[in-house]
Amino acid sequence: MRKKLKRLNVNLSMCKYSVIENCCKSLGFKITQSESQWHLFWTDMSVGEERCMRLRRPQKLNHFPGMQEIAHKCKLAKNLNRMQTELPGLYNFHPETFSLPVEFNAFQRAALGDGKEKKSRKTYIVKPDDGACGVGIFLTRKPSSIPRKLSCVAQRYMGKPLLIEGKKFDLRLYVLVTNMVELRAYLFSEGLARFASEAYEKISTGNMDMRYMHLTNYSVNKQHKDFETDEEANASKGSKRSLGFVRSWLRANGYDVKKIWEDIERCIVKTLLAVQPQVAHAYRTSIAGNHDSVGFSCFDLLGFDILLDEEGKPWVIEVNEMPSFDTAAPIDEAVKTAVVTETLLLV
Known part of the structure; x- marks a missing residue:
């Protein structure tokens, strides 16, 4: 049985996800509506420099100012393209x-x-x-x-994705960033594999409009008549499965799982490094003259969307600063509860 932590006040007035509140309560934290008397403020919206300027020791926010540099698709492309121009041999993991x-x-x-x-x-x-x-x-x-x-x-x-049971899929991986001044990040070992609802066919003019074949977005595929969710927490079938299932499938089909995971780690670190100077500057500007200049007053729980090609090479497709914490399926409940709980313990 986990020992309860010191009683901390958490403001969830701008958070809509029940799993966040449930995890806070399970750790013995107190939920508060106070605008000032809190230790942790968890919001579903990005934060600006003004809110960071009001932070007091030892308060924490669940977003870094300036993290839009990685979360906005155009800015992510600009930053990774810049790095690819300078270091083409190292930044070759973004389409x-x-x-x-x-x-x-x-x-x-x-x-x-x-x-x-x-x-x-x-x-x-x-x-x-x-x-x-x-x-x-x-x-x-x-x-x-x-x-x-x-x-x-x-x-x-990406016209040659890795297929499982004939279907395209991507990986939603969770990365906790606790410091952007001196980069510190944690990649959670479990995540979600999100499958397209229809069998994949080579891209052509005739099938480009077939969204259920080419898109892996949960919000798209849940509308399909064949969309299904496994009732097991370690889902191994259906349209959303566990990362553990994918690892087992890769291993059984001759892929080097250890190398793929290490390659994913490198892609994530390089993506964060591409925006680290801008985010660190925004953070230091916000905290200037305040209690913290080394980066611990904010953290970010990011959702990295990774696609594996047929060779098993990972590609960073996009990064989400506000990943969904809906828990409609047992696999969602299991993975997201673990991710949020470990995040709260670490920060």
Whole structure:
């Protein structure tokens, strides 16, 4: 039986997820509505520098100021593209991505080559910069199909994903960042594998509109008639499964699980390093003259979306600063309770 920690006050007035409250209560924390008398403030929204400036010892916020540099799709692309230009041999884990409309001309040149064709032979997945839950995502080979004023990314579609039981999937991995001044991060060993609802077929002009085949977003696939969830906490079937299941499948099919996990760790660290200077500057600016200059007054629980290609190489697709903590399925309840509990213990 876990020993209860010192009684701490937690403000959840801007948090909608019951699992956060349940985990706080299980650790003996007190839920408070006080605007000032709290030790931990957990919010579902990003935080600005002004809120950080009001922090007192030993208060903590669950977001870093400036973390939009990694969470916004256009900014993530800008930061990783910059690093890829400087260190192409090290930053080769993010698909070719363009921030539109700023990089529309460069995107059009990359898609159309010499520009003589109206349609590219390459497929791109277009995602609104501030979009979530699969809203507004579409695949295209025609740059002209993208509204010129739309703030979005055009990301090269990964046409040869690793398939399990013939279906495409991605991994939602949870990374706790406790310091961005002197980078410190923890990758949780368990996560979620999210499957498309329909069997994968090689991308073509005729099937680009088949969202249930190409998209792995839970919010999209739960609408499919064949969407199913395993009633077991360590789900090994259905549309959302455990990372433990994926590891077992990889091992059984001849993949080097240890190497894949190490490669994932490297991708995550390099992604964080790409934005560390900007976030550390925003943090120090916010805390300047206050009680903390070394980075411990904030933390961030990030959701990394990783896609494995058919060779088992991991690719960082996007990063979520506000990952969903809904617990609709037993696998969600099990994984997210463990993630949140360990986060609270660590911070």
